Amino acid sequence: MLDVMATERFERAAVLGVAMAEELRRLLRLHLTPAEVAEDGTVLVDVPYPDAAVVLAVLDVAADCFGARGESVEEIRQAALETLLQLAGFETGSRLQLAGSGAATSGPWGRG
Numbered sequence: 001m002l003d004v005m006a007t008e009r010f011e012r013a014a015v016l017g018v019a020m021a022e023e024l025r026r027l028l029r030l031h032l033t034p035a036e037v038a039e040d041g042t043v044l045v046d047v048p049y050p051d052a053a054v055v056l057a058v059l060d061v062a063a064d065c066f067g068a069r070g071e072s073v074e075e076i077r078q079a080a081l082e083t084l085l086q087l088a089g090f091e092t093g094s095r096l097q098l099a100g101s102g103a104a105t106s107g108p109w110g111r112g
Contacts, residue, residue, distance in 0.1 A: 021088035059081055062083065063076045066080060
């Protein structure tokens with residue numbers, strides 16, 4: 001009985017994780033404009049408040065969950081973003097990055 005309950009909880013957690021990844025993908029696509037492409041092909045997405053708060057919260061939780069590593073908060077969030085986009089079925093190797101103007105951070109994540 002315990003194994004069945006543990007398996008069910010694991011499955012629900014997995015479904016929730018994929019749903020969160022898909023919601024993140026939806027928010028990014030909502031704010032994506034083709035004109036925001038850097039010279040190296042990186043796509044910058046400016047996510048305004050209140051969506052930026054949701055995106056940053058999801059990225060911070062995902063970074064902790066996945067054990068994402070980096071030298072800065074931006075690098076850690078970028079690593080989490082790449083993993084989440086893979087879970088959501090976004091193309092592998094995407095050069096998508098965030099530039100959320102509503103976020104209370106600095107660097108490519110927003111203006112704080």
